[in-house]
Amino acid sequence: xxxxxxxxxxxxxxxxxxxxxxxxxxxxxxxxxxxxxxxxxxxxxxxxxxxxxxxxxxxxxxxxxxxxxxxxxxxxxxxxxxxxxxxxxxxxxxxxxxxxxxxxxxxxxxxxxxxxxxxxxxxxxxxxx
Amino acid sequence: xxxxxxxxxxxxxxxxxxxxxxxxxxxxxxxxxxxxxxxxxxxxxxxxxxxxxxxxxxxxxxxxxxxxxxxxxxxxxxxxxxxxxxxxxxxxxxxxxxxxxxxxxxxxxxxxxxxxxxxxxxxxxxxxxxxxxxxxxxxxxxxxxxxxxxxxxxxxxxxxxxxxxxxxxxxxxxxxxxxxxxxxxxxxxxxxxxxxxxxxxxxxxxxxxxxxxxxxxxxxxxxxxxxxxxxxxxxxxxxxxxxxxxxxxxxxxxxxxxxxxxxxxxxxxxxxxxxxxxxxxxxxxxxxxxxxxxxxxxxxxxxxxxxxxxxxxxxxxxxxxxxxxxxxxxxxxxxxxxxxxxxxxxxxxxxxxxxxxxxxxxxxxxxxxxxxxxxxxxxxxxxxxxxxxxxxxxxxxxxxxxxxxxxxxxxxxxxxxxxxxxxxxxxxxxxxxxxxxxxxxxxxxxxxxxxxxxxxxxxxxxxxxxxxxxxxxxxxxxxxxxxxxxxxxxxxxxxxx
Numbered sequence: 001x002x003x004x005x006x007x008x009x010x011x012x013x014x015x016x017x018x019x020x021x022x023x024x025x026x027x028x029x030x031x032x033x034x035x036x037x038x039x040x041x042x043x044x045x046x047x048x049x050x051x052x053x054x055x056x057x058x059x060x061x062x063x064x065x066x067x068x069x070x071x072x073x074x075x076x077x078x079x080x081x082x083x084x085x086x087x088x089x090x091x092x093x094x095x096x097x098x099x100x101x102x103x104x105x106x107x108x109x110x111x112x113x114x115x116x117x118x119x120x121x122x123x124x125x126x127x128x129x
Numbered sequence: 130x131x132x133x134x135x136x137x138x139x140x141x142x143x144x145x146x147x148x149x150x151x152x153x154x155x156x157x158x159x160x161x162x163x164x165x166x167x168x169x170x171x172x173x174x175x176x177x178x179x180x181x182x183x184x185x186x187x188x189x190x191x192x193x194x195x196x197x198x199x200x201x202x203x204x205x206x207x208x209x210x211x212x213x214x215x216x217x218x219x220x221x222x223x224x225x226x227x228x229x230x231x232x233x234x235x236x237x238x239x240x241x242x243x244x245x246x247x248x249x250x251x252x253x254x255x256x257x258x259x260x261x262x263x264x265x266x267x268x269x270x271x272x273x274x275x276x277x278x279x280x281x282x283x284x285x286x287x288x289x290x291x292x293x294x295x296x297x298x299x300x301x302x303x304x305x306x307x308x309x310x311x312x313x314x315x316x317x318x319x320x321x322x323x324x325x326x327x328x329x330x331x332x333x334x335x336x337x338x339x340x341x342x343x344x345x346x347x348x349x350x351x352x353x354x355x356x357x358x359x360x361x362x363x364x365x366x367x368x369x370x371x372x373x374x375x376x377x378x379x380x381x382x383x384x385x386x387x388x389x390x391x392x393x394x395x396x397x398x399x400x401x402x403x404x405x406x407x408x409x410x411x412x413x414x415x416x417x418x419x420x421x422x423x424x425x426x427x428x429x430x431x432x433x434x435x436x437x438x439x440x441x442x443x444x445x446x447x448x449x450x451x452x453x454x455x456x457x458x459x460x461x462x463x464x465x466x467x468x469x470x471x472x473x474x475x476x477x478x479x480x481x482x483x484x485x486x487x488x489x490x491x492x493x494x495x496x497x498x499x500x501x502x503x504x505x506x507x508x509x510x511x512x513x514x515x516x517x518x519x520x521x522x523x524x525x526x527x528x529x530x531x532x533x534x535x536x537x538x539x540x541x542x543x544x545x546x547x548x549x550x551x552x553x554x555x556x557x558x559x560x561x562x563x564x565x566x567x568x569x570x571x572x573x574x575x576x577x578x579x580x581x582x583x584x585x586x587x588x589x590x591x592x593x594x595x596x597x598x599x600x601x602x603x604x605x606x607x608x609x610x611x612x613x614x615x616x617x618x619x620x621x622x623x624x625x626x
Contacts, residue, residue, distance in 0.1 A: 107279075
């Protein structure tokens with residue numbers, strides 16, 4: 001059991017982070033806190049993707065120059081030593097999307113603050129009625 | 130040469146045009162309107178070319194930048210998404226023509242930025258529909274959603290809050306989709322839809338695949354506003370500017386239904402959804418509940434646009450429930466209904482836009498005496514209303530007919546009851562409006578004093594009226610030619626069950 005938790009700790013952290021973010025998005029009344037929750041939620045997904053790319057046993061992302069390639073020709077084809085780079089690349093795109101979402105959300109929060117002079121959701125709803 | 134590149138032009142042209150729009154607007158503001166129409170015209174023509182090619186020559190594979198499928202991003206266009214491409218670009222084109230006067234009135238300062246977002250939104254929808262790569266689909270889903278949040282936020286009083294809530298729920302939906310992609314990537318190492326569909330059948334026992342499937346379903350249910358997850362929709366679409374709601378309301382939910390069809394029948398095989406997992410039952414129950422809930426809540430509304438939003442919730446129930454029936458007749462009905470619903474919802478929201486352009490509000494009481502004032506708009510409205518109810522020559526009847534036939538085949542009577550109940554409710558909803566339009570006038574005294582005042586025709590501006598009438602004509606045409614549409618397009622889009 002302990003092995004199960006410690007051995008896959010990065011996945012546990014991803015789940016815990018995601019739930020913290022989810023909780024903040026659902027239950028917080030302040031819009032900025034909701035946005036922070038949203039950001040934590042999205043960051044948890046980045047952790048998840050980076051975790052699935054990782055390989056045990058000292059795999060890295062080696063930078064190969066031409067000299068290296070000639071000197072250790074056999075290393076290039078040894079896949080166990082390479083972390084899968086594709087999930088990282090996907091996350092670069094996802095980070096851009098997340099930043100854009102954050103920007104739109106903050107812009108709308110500013111819009112709401114200018115109109116109602118508050119960032120508490122219940123006060124805005126009261127002002128709307 | 131150009132014909133070969135048509136698939137990519139459909140998406141690239143609106144994207145590039147969106148980037149150029151602010152620059153053009155900087156020079157001259159009024160260029161933006163013809164520019165947007167031009168861009169979307171190219172997009173519609175490419176989509177029509179692609180549909181034609183697909184009908185005559187079969188599925189098109191377009192490899193982005195010459196990279197071959199499992200590694201590069203691939204656009205795959207079969208009958209289902211060729212149809213969706215024409216629908217999406219056609220809707221966007223009509224709404225673009227329609228937009229001019231309404232935008233000038235509602236957002237005189239922000240025309241340029243509105244059109245930029247408008248084109249980005251269309252790019253997002255087209256990209257979701259055309260792509261053959263699951264991660265690419267996520268990116269386009271977010272482009273469409275982000276443009277949508279911004280478009281909704283610039284609407285009337287209360288729109289920013291509605292948009293904020295949509296952001297929170299929409300982000301959860303998109304993130305769940307992204308997690309689904311991640312779990313699939315763990316077990317398959319692929320992001321290409323065709324590749325996934327080849328690798329996955331051997332892994333259907335794996336828990337990881339099931340988790341991915343569950344994440345996909347919940348994420349999409351949020352995006353398509355399936356009943357208990359619909360809470361963001363009514364506020365957002367009611368308060369958005371009328372042009373924005375005429376663009377987003379017909380397309381967002383239907384594009385999500387398209388993704389659902391793709392997931393259940395292309396990426397995963399029907400064998401997983403219907404035989405290994407009880408998806409049929411879950412979708413059917415969700416659909417039936419959505420139909421009843423949407424119809425009942427629509428009855429309680431006094432705001433016209435809000436009523437339409439709940440009708441959309443019920444219509445999503447039709448399509449999801451229809452997939453849940455799990456036979457090819459019902460799914461034929463679902464695909465036909467996706468097409469019809471895009472056109473019908475477009476018709477309803479263009480009429481709503483005209484009402485709010487003329488009356489500056491959109492409650493049911495604004496329809497007072499409108500049959501005399503705007504005979505053409507109201508004629509179009511009656512055609513659309515009859516189609517939503519499901520009266521024979523209009524297209525709404527035929528998709529309902531297939532859905533009912535499908536549920537008879539599946540032996541499911543509750544779904545038929547739900548369909549008939551919702552049709553009856555629609556009769557009440559729309560005849561109430563028609564009654565207000567015919568028999569109520571502003572007040573009896575003014576009727577006596579100022580006899581001309583009521584009967585003076587003051588139609589909507591031509592640029593708004595023509596697209597609305599065109600939608601009514603398209604509804605009748607789809608109804609009349611539904612057999613050839615099914616024979617040439619839809620029957621190839623339906624999986625063999």
